[in-house]
Structures are given as C-alpha cells and as structure tokens.
Amino acid sequence: SFVTHVASQGMANSPLYACSRSVKLSEFVQHVKIMGADSDFRFSEEYEALKMVGREQPSTAADLPVNRGKNRFTNILPYDHSRVKLIPVDDEDGSDYINANYMPGFNSPREYIVTQGPLPSTRDDFWRMVWEQNTRSIVMLTRCIEKGREKCDHYWPIDSEQTYYGEIQVAVLNESKYPYWTISEFKVTLDMESRVVRHFHFTAWPDFGVPEHTQTLIKFVRAMRDRAQYSPHPIIAHCSAGVGRSGTFIVIDRLIQLIKQSDTVDIFGNVYEMRKERVWMVQTEQQYICIHNSLRTVLEGREDDMPT
Numbered sequence: 001s002f003v004t005h006v007a008s009q010g011m012a013n014s015p016l017y018a019c020s021r022s023v024k025l026s027e028f029v030q031h032v033k034i035m036g037a038d039s040d041f042r043f044s045e046e047y048e049a050l051k052m053v054g055r056e057q058p059s060t061a062a063d064l065p066v067n068r069g070k071n072r073f074t075n076i077l078p079y080d081h082s083r084v085k086l087i088p089v090d091d092e093d094g095s096d097y098i099n100a101n102y103m104p105g106f107n108s109p110r111e112y113i114v115t116q117g118p119l120p121s122t123r124d125d126f127w128r129m130v131w132e133q134n135t136r137s138i139v140m141l142t143r144c145i146e147k148g149r150e151k152c153d154h155y156w157p158i159d160s161e162q163t164y165y166g167e168i169q170v171a172v173l174n175e176s177k178y179p180y181w182t183i184s185e186f187k188v189t190l191d192m193e194s195r196v197v198r199h200f201h202f203t204a205w206p207d208f209g210v211p212e213h214t215q216t217l218i219k220f221v222r223a224m225r226d227r228a229q230y231s232p233h234p235i236i237a238h239c240s241a242g243v244g245r246s247g248t249f250i251v252i253d254r255l256i257q258l259i260k261q262s263d264t265v266d267i268f269g270n271v272y273e274m275r276k277e278r279v280w281m282v283q284t285e286q287q288y289i290c291i292h293n294s295l296r297t298v299l300e301g302r303e304d305d306m307p308t
C-alpha cells in the first residue's frame, strides 16, 4: 500500500513527507480503501499528524482586551500573519480587527476569507469586511440556530426591507430555496455605490459532523463555483467557528478544480497549507474522511446517485 511503500522507502521521516502525501488519481479509490481499513487506522494516523501544524504562530491582536469580545469562541483566534484587517476607524483601538483569515485556493493565494459566524456585536464589522474586500460571494455553512443554540447571527435582512449595518445598506433582491441550500442575491450599498453579493447558504451540515450524503455537498460546491466562477475578489466562507465545515468545504472546492488539471492529489498537503493560515481547518477526523469520500464519489462518477 501507499503507507507501506512510504515506510519501506524510509520516507516517513522526510520533511517533504511531513507536509505532502501525493496520490495518483488512478490509485485514489484504492488508497481510500487502504486508509479506511482497520477502523480508519491510517486516516486517524494521517489526521493526527496535522494536529500541531501552525499552532506556534501568534494571535496577539485577537487577544487584546479590546478585541476579546469580538471572538465567538475563546479557542478559535485568527493568526496575526494571515488575519484580515479592516480599515481602521479614526483612532478607535481595535477597529481594524475581525476574526477572519485569508485562505489560499486553487486559483489564488487569497481566494477565500474564512471567518466565524458573525455575532450581533460584529455583524457591522462583517459587512465592512464584505465591502472593503469587494467580496461578491458569501458561503454560509451553518444554520443560525442549531439544537437550540445560536451558531451565527442572522446578519442579513429578514425580509425585503432595506437594512442598515453601520453605514452599509443591505436589501434582499431575490431568494431561491432548494432542499439543502438557499441561494440569495443581496444589493449592498455604501454612499452612492451599489453591488450585488450572492449568498450561498447550505443548511444540512450538522456541527462537528458531515452531510448525510457526499453527493449533496458536491452539488452545493458546484452550485457555488458555477456562479462564482473565478472572481479576483475573495469568497467569504463561514460556519459558526469558521474552521470545521468551512475548511472541509474549501478543500473540496479546491480538489474539484485541481483534478481537471492534475493526475495527482494531496489532501494532507491541502489541509496542512490551510492550517498554517487558520487554526483547526477541517476540525474532525470524520470531516477529513468526508473530503476523501467526496473526491472518491466524483472520481467514480457517482455524483448523481442520490437526490440533492
């Protein structure tokens, strides 16, 4: 197997092996079977090797007293080096801070911005970030309330009434509901300039878990990518903490584009690279396995086997 080969070649301790593990697409289905054998033993081993990646990096801005209340969770703080900075407001301390990091994608080094689900107290900052970063697509991977707990503020208008978030006005232009997601278009206005921002809201992804069918997630990724195409402006992706579901979604989006141009894939290396930018990207082993199963579904041509 791949793992046996690595061990036999003494590669397991090489620095390169520590951050990349390429697999030929022609061997990927067999690779997934080997990784899943013995109760996912090799998946567990590989996912464990990611545990400390990036963790030595500082998050000093997030820890400033003025910013602490802007973090939804105490243990999900953005690294300083990759954090998104808002245009400061006058001399207001902490006014450049938002819990968000730039994330590399298939097309560019800052293709995405990954952020937490806005809090009531940070929803205006969220819209400032949308405007300042010229974002035209927002991907939301959580419901606002899950199992009775608030996971994300309802940061957009409840109805078609135009609503102010700070100085930014948002109005819902249209909304298309599907079984597992909703796609809306918002008109976002500041001063005399208006833009259309698409909102892709996936509503069937349990926190810390995975969607019931990989096909559903793959179709959602394609629905987003078909509309977003390649935009020079960052796609904002968020869930509740902005690490587990957001990380899983981004890896699948990257892989679906990669396999059109490459005959090898390195999922470990993708997650490794993303964890250097934000903590816990792909937060559970099941999500790591879901990425593999999603790519396997695509490679085996089984995307249409289940209803969306």
Ligand SMILES: CNC(=O)[C@H](Cc1ccc(NS(=O)(=O)O)cc1)NC(=O)[C@H](Cc1ccc(O)cc1)NC(=O)OC(C)(C)C
Pocket: 072, 073, 074, 075, 076, 142, 207, 208, 239, 240, 241, 242, 243, 244, 245, 246, 283
């Ligand atoms: C396992 N749960 C967590 O780590 C969540 C943060 C989190 C991460 C990922 C996700 N899933 S998601 O990224 O897909 O939205 C949800 C929530 N953190 C909290 O609940 C932390 C506690 C915690 C848990 C685990 C840990 O190692 C350290 C501290 N609690 C916490 O921040 O409490 C507040 C909200 C009252 C300030």
